[in-house]
Amino acid sequence: MGKFIVRRILQMIPVLLGATFLIFALVFLLPGDPTVGRCGERPCSPAYVAAFRAEYNLDKPFIVQYALYLGKLVQGDLGTNFYGNSVLHELAIRYPVTLKLALIAIAFEIVVGISAGVLAGIRKGKFVDNLVTVSTLLLISIPVFVLGGLAQMIFGIKLGWFPVTATEGTWYQLLLPGMVLGALSVAYAARLTRTNLVENLRADYVRTAKAKGLSPKRAIGIHALRNSLIPVVTYIGASFGALMGGAIVTERIFNINGIGYFIFRSITQRDGVSVVGAVVVLVFVYLVVNLLVDILYGVLDPRISHD
Amino acid sequence: MNTNEKLLEVNDLRVEFRMRDGVAHAINGVSFELYARETLAILGESGSGKSVTAQAIMGILDSPPGFVTGGEVKFRGTDLLALPENERRKVRGPGISMIFQDALSSLNPVFPVGWQIAEMFRQHRGMNRTDAEAKAIGLMERVHIPAARERVRAYPHQFSGGMRQRIMIAMAIALDPVVLIADEPTTALDVTVQAQIMGLLKELQDEAGMGLILITHDLGVVADVADRIAVMYAGRLVETAGVVDLYARPAHPYTKGLLESIPRLDLKGQTLNAIGGLPPNLLAMPAGCPFHPRCRYAVDICREGEPPPLEEVVAGRAAACHRVKEVYGDE
Amino acid sequence: MTDTYGSNSQPLLPEGAIDGIVRQPPLDEQSAAPARSLGADAWEAMRRSPLFWISAALIVIFVLMAAFPGLFTNKDPYDCPLELARDAPSADAWFGRDLLGCDVYARTIYGARASILVGVLTAFVTAVIGVGIGTTGGYVGGWLDTLLSRTADVFFAIPLLLGGILIMFTFPSDYDTPYMVVIGKVVFALAILGWPNIFRLMRSSVMQVNPLEYVQAARALGGSPWRVVTSHVVPNSMVPVIVVSTIDLGAYIAAEATLSFLGIGLRPPAISWGQAISEASGLGYIRAAPHMLIFPSVFLSLTVLAFIMMGEVVRDAMDPKLR
Numbered sequence: 001m002g003k004f005i006v007r008r009i010l011q012m013i014p015v016l017l018g019a020t021f022l023i024f025a026l027v028f029l030l031p032g033d034p035t036v037g038r039c040g041e042r043p044c045s046p047a048y049v050a051a052f053r054a055e056y057n058l059d060k061p062f063i064v065q066y067a068l069y070l071g072k073l074v075q076g077d078l079g080t081n082f083y084g085n086s087v088l089h090e091l092a093i094r095y096p097v098t099l100k101l102a103l104i105a106i107a108f109e110i111v112v113g114i115s116a117g118v119l120a121g122i123r124k125g126k127f128v129d130n131l132v133t134v135s136t137l138l139l140i141s142i143p144v145f146v147l148g149g150l151a152q153m154i155f156g157i158k159l160g161w162f163p164v165t166a167t168e169g170t171w172y173q174l175l176l177p178g179m180v181l182g183a184l185s186v187a188y189a190a191r192l193t194r195t196n197l198v199e200n201l202r203a204d205y206v207r208t209a210k211a212k213g214l215s216p217k218r219a220i221g222i223h224a225l226r227n228s229l230i231p232v233v234t235y236i237g238a239s240f241g242a243l244m245g246g247a248i249v250t251e252r253i254f255n256i257n258g259i260g261y262f263i264f265r266s267i268t269q270r271d272g273v274s275v276v277g278a279v280v281v282l283v284f285v286y287l288v289v290n291l292l293v294d295i296l297y298g299v300l301d302p303r304i305s306h307d
Numbered sequence: 308m309n310t311n312e313k314l315l316e317v318n319d320l321r322v323e324f325r326m327r328d329g330v331a332h333a334i335n336g337v338s339f340e341l342y343a344r345e346t347l348a349i350l351g352e353s354g355s356g357k358s359v360t361a362q363a364i365m366g367i368l369d370s371p372p373g374f375v376t377g378g379e380v381k382f383r384g385t386d387l388l389a390l391p392e393n394e395r396r397k398v399r400g401p402g403i404s405m406i407f408q409d410a411l412s413s414l415n416p417v418f419p420v421g422w423q424i425a426e427m428f429r430q431h432r433g434m435n436r437t438d439a440e441a442k443a444i445g446l447m448e449r450v451h452i453p454a455a456r457e458r459v460r461a462y463p464h465q466f467s468g469g470m471r472q473r474i475m476i477a478m479a480i481a482l483d484p485v486v487l488i489a490d491e492p493t494t495a496l497d498v499t500v501q502a503q504i505m506g507l508l509k510e511l512q513d514e515a516g517m518g519l520i521l522i523t524h525d526l527g528v529v530a531d532v533a534d535r536i537a538v539m540y541a542g543r544l545v546e547t548a549g550v551v552d553l554y555a556r557p558a559h560p561y562t563k564g565l566l567e568s569i570p571r572l573d574l575k576g577q578t579l580n581a582i583g584g585l586p587p588n589l590l591a592m593p594a595g596c597p598f599h600p601r602c603r604y605a606v607d608i609c610r611e612g613e614p615p616p617l618e619e620v621v622a623g624r625a626a627a628c629h630r631v632k633e634v635y636g637d638e
Numbered sequence: 639m640t641d642t643y644g645s646n647s648q649p650l651l652p653e654g655a656i657d658g659i660v661r662q663p664p665l666d667e668q669s670a671a672p673a674r675s676l677g678a679d680a681w682e683a684m685r686r687s688p689l690f691w692i693s694a695a696l697i698v699i700f701v702l703m704a705a706f707p708g709l710f711t712n713k714d715p716y717d718c719p720l721e722l723a724r725d726a727p728s729a730d731a732w733f734g735r736d737l738l739g740c741d742v743y744a745r746t747i748y749g750a751r752a753s754i755l756v757g758v759l760t761a762f763v764t765a766v767i768g769v770g771i772g773t774t775g776g777y778v779g780g781w782l783d784t785l786l787s788r789t790a791d792v793f794f795a796i797p798l799l800l801g802g803i804l805i806m807f808t809f810p811s812d813y814d815t816p817y818m819v820v821i822g823k824v825v826f827a828l829a830i831l832g833w834p835n836i837f838r839l840m841r842s843s844v845m846q847v848n849p850l851e852y853v854q855a856a857r858a859l860g861g862s863p864w865r866v867v868t869s870h871v872v873p874n875s876m877v878p879v880i881v882v883s884t885i886d887l888g889a890y891i892a893a894e895a896t897l898s899f900l901g902i903g904l905r906p907p908a909i910s911w912g913q914a915i916s917e918a919s920g921l922g923y924i925r926a927a928p929h930m931l932i933f934p935s936v937f938l939s940l941t942v943l944a945f946i947m948m949g950e951v952v953r954d955a956m957d958p959k960l961r
Contacts, residue, residue: 141947148919226418
């Protein structure tokens with residue numbers, strides 16, 4: 001098992017390096033002056049351009065630039081924006097809210113997504129199944145910012161069930177935004193659970209479970225479901241990427257002062273160092289989460305080789 | 308246990324599959340009996356309904372599309388089909404137990420084999436985890452799995468095909484069943500392993516006095532282990548007989564065709580007679596005897612009306628054929 | 639994502655009955671029934687599905703709207719009398735008026751063009767890149783395949799929206815940037831992150847077919863197996879590529895709208911639904927003028943829905959296992 005984890009981590013390193021390189025290349029190496037539009041609506045002052053070029057070593061060969069950039073990144077140095085604030089510090093004070101938001105979304109995915117998928121799967125072709133199929137299709141089709149606006153309008157303003165904004169970032173305030181954020185992934189998790197369950201219900205080992213005299217609850221709930229949930233766990237990990245992107249939108253709609261809102265504000269202020277730093281951190285977190293999920297997958301599915 | 312106790316009695320069992328394209332009559336009035344210590348082989352090609360018969364007896368048909376539409380399955384005098392599902396479930400395991408063809412897919416890939424065996428004790432007997440695991444190890448030793456103690460926590464994919472089938476068997480005999488149904492238990496295995504598994508089944512049967520229903524399409528397997536044979540075709544029994552009698556002198560043209568299609572050393576050099584044609588489409592069964600399109604004995608009476616009933620030929624054997632005299636007499 | 643559960647066992651159906659009914663109908667029965675190919679079968683299944691007709695109709699409407707907005711409205715989307723700003727829907731302006739007094743209906747109709755253009759172009763570009771590189775990797779194999787696969791992993795590792803934000807932020811557009819250049823930038827940003835999807839699909843298709851006998855035979859006969867791959871493998875793998883591309887198309891439209899919503903996709907004077915929704919989602923406006931939010935939202939969602947639904951209907955029709 002230890003070996004397996006080490007191997008997975010080693011396999012991850014090239015992807016991490018590649019992804020950071022790709023980001024670096026897209027932001028700093030492509031033709032054009034990287035300081036263009038980085039200082040709000042005005043051109044940058046020559047002093048800032050000089051400082052920027054020095055900070056990112058733009059006069060050196062690009063491999064060297066990347067290596068130096070990566071070195072700083074590893075140390076947590078995400079640069080200083082033109083307001084003179086450390087980007088890492090800006091993120092550090094905001095991450096708890098975003099983390100809460102993501103946890104609500106994931107809990108929603110697990111509870112609602114899996115239950116809906118199981119219900120639809122065991123009642124294949126019945127009303128519940130059709131209901132789940134149609135409602136997940138709708139959720140998948142409505143972009144998160146539309147859903148956010150509609151939820152705010154209906155549940156926040158018209159019905160008054162939830163606070164309209166979540167400025168303080170309490171759990172209660174974050175409930176509605178969290179569900180909006182998780183909606184797309186809930187839909188996919190439900191569908192994935194359903195598809196796998198339907199497939200596994202026809203599997204030979206479920207027939208064996210029945211032949212063993214197990215109750216239907218146990219044959220489905222233990223034997224079929226255990227197998228069906230393995231890909232769902234993987235999906236929920238992968239959905240973390242969509243959650244990060246979605247958080248930018250959700251936090252902007254509900255005025256949540258988290259990392260997503262920070263990115264949105266930095267975009268409108270054309271604060272390049274902040275945007276790049278924050279997005280790089282999110283991508284990094286996403287990759288680490290995926291690594292963990294990958295390891296978890298190996299634990300859940302014994303057929304994955306652990307050698 | 309009385310040697311002659313009648314363990315299982317199947318009367319006029321009928322199963323149909325309701326599909327999008329129509330209703331398939333998979334089993335059309337199958338009747339047979341099984342006694343203690345006896346091995347009954349149900350022989351037939353794929354599509355004949357032999358596996359469906361087994362699943363209907365066990366009560367594990369996929370429903371829909373499969374439905375038992377008539378008949379009785381009497382287990383020690385109680386009609387299982389009349390029992391509520393909850394009662395019937397308790398028969399599976401300690402009463403009637405079953406092993407399947409493909410042990411790899413029939414074992415759950417994500418649970419250790421010992422856990423899967425122990426589950427029988429934990430669910431049916433309410434045993435605790437430790438005791439049940441000890442029982443599982445004992446069973447694995449009983450089916451001759453080497454190093455059972457070390458391998459009790461291994462997963463199905465870590466075993467060879469033959470060892471996996473032994474695990475299936477260990478699981479099936481865990482609660483000392485009265486009847487064991489083995490559905491093509493050796494089809495997926497190598498010939499040498501086949502012999503070992505059949506030997507193991509025989510050994511366990513002798514120890515415990517179980518009745519064994521062996522479902523197979525392999526005449527070679529049948530000859531070695533079965534006491535009686537029931538030949539199935541298109542959802543009906545077409546012939547039942549003691550194994551020696553049947554091989555010596557088939558009474559149904561289909562059985563005759565099957566026997567002629569086995570390569571034999573004493574007939575070396577002669578052309579093998581395979582049965583021409585294919586089994587009938589269960590959605591559109593021909594009128595009369597379902598075998599008539601492939602039968603070289605077929606005459607007009609075979610092509611119309613109801614299929615011929617299973618009738619006694621001589622004491623202890625029966626066949627369903629209008630021309631049984633000609634077939635039985637024809638050497 | 640869907641290939642992670644490939645190791646499950648064969649679905650079980652009662653062995654006997656099904657063999658007799660489905661897999662081996664007698665020869666005479668077979669010839670009596672009309673021979674149905676997978677394609678014809680799929681078409682039969684689709685034709686009977688109301689979802690297919692709904693999504694097809696929606697797609698036709700939205701594509702027409704994108705190509706000929708004049709068919710749907712004779713209003714000018716740039717005719718914005720400021721004194722009418724935020725007017726509620728009326729006989730004059732069916733969907734009401736926005737912040738600047740522009741006709742929401744006209745702007746919603748004209749907004750279709752950006753969404754459809756970005757969606758279709760991105761789906762097309764990802765398909766071309768993915769099929770090209772995927773076929774090469776799957777066919778050539780060896781170190782080249784490893785290199786291409788690892789490269790795809792890297793691109794795949796960056797979530798679409800996060801990557802899109804980075805790229806669009808780095809290549810900002812302003813008021814004077816020509817419309818097609820802005821569209822091109824969005825397409826570039828989404829395509830560069832989206833192609834690994836198609837790449838993986840295509841690569842595995844090719845690798846499945848490669849060991850088959852007729853490909854090997856072509857190789858053995860000294861014929862160009864490349865020709866076999868391009869004339870047999872690629873056309874045969876196109877159906878899944880088209881299905882996935884159609885579903886992705888919907889996702890790209892949603893991504894474009896999200897970027898525009900965040901202010902880094904399409905910007906004025908270009909008209910787009912994402913931007914209209916962004917303007918309308920200020921809290922005060924949701925209360926006072928919900929029509930500004932609702933109409934573009936409904937159009938956007940319906941467009942995304944149409945493509946995703948179409949892709950799913952085709953996929954389900956082609957995959958008899960799910961029926």
